[in-house]
Amino acid sequence: MDLAERQVDSFRAAYRRDSIGPQYRGLVHLCFTFGLGCVVIGVSILSLEHVRPLEWLAVPLTFLYANLAEYFGHRGPMHHPRRGLQIVYERHAGQHHRFFTDRHMALESTRDLKAVLFPAVMISFFLVAFALPVGLLLAWLATPNVAWLFVMTAMAYFLNYEALHLVYHLPQDSVAGRLVLVRRLRRLHQVHHDPRLMARYNFNITYPIGDLLFGTLWRPVAAGTGGSVRIAR
Numbered sequence: 001m002d003l004a005e006r007q008v009d010s011f012r013a014a015y016r017r018d019s020i021g022p023q024y025r026g027l028v029h030l031c032f033t034f035g036l037g038c039v040v041i042g043v044s045i046l047s048l049e050h051v052r053p054l055e056w057l058a059v060p061l062t063f064l065y066a067n068l069a070e071y072f073g074h075r076g077p078m079h080h081p082r083r084g085l086q087i088v089y090e091r092h093a094g095q096h097h098r099f100f101t102d103r104h105m106a107l108e109s110t111r112d113l114k115a116v117l118f119p120a121v122m123i124s125f126f127l128v129a130f131a132l133p134v135g136l137l138l139a140w141l142a143t144p145n146v147a148w149l150f151v152m153t154a155m156a157y158f159l160n161y162e163a164l165h166l167v168y169h170l171p172q173d174s175v176a177g178r179l180v181l182v183r184r185l186r187r188l189h190q191v192h193h194d195p196r197l198m199a200r201y202n203f204n205i206t207y208p209i210g211d212l213l214f215g216t217l218w219r220p221v222a223a224g225t226g227g228s229v230r231i232a233r
Ligand SMILES: [Zn+2]
Pocket: 096, 100, 165, 168, 169, 189, 193
């Protein structure tokens, strides 16, 4: 076992001891995230009324907005300490990136979900502090349909984010992890987990639109070469 492996091992042991309480149940956490998300999406769909063609534009626009929010949130406060957002930096750079490195990507039990999923309290906070006011603002500025399409798409995007990120951190031979698209996206995230590269490349966790737009995408040369090549900057 080399030094890097020993560091991950000892960090994992300390994190499991100090940060995962005896009451924590990973599957409950997972069900809360996807259950709440599905309820919000369901309520949004049921609230739509006679959507006009132009109103559907809210779906791709919200998707793009969410992708850029993911990109800048990850490139900014998750990798650089900002006043008032230190908790975000500590959780991501200080914990997630020490628990998982490019050579140790997989969790080892459902309790390790704590190191992957957003905390339930943070999801509830984002819903109340961001989704609600933006939805109300859109209902006022545009139409209620646009507001509901925004909430629906933003929540679907978030669930997609959580699902993909979870699969990246499952053992490599998991059923979902073997899908071609997921394998490619996982490889991008694995490169991001290289401690030498994490603060500079592959900030999108889902689809690398922001990385392509802002020149921060790395891509493997070819499977099995063990190397990566920068394709844009
Ligand atoms: Zn990760």
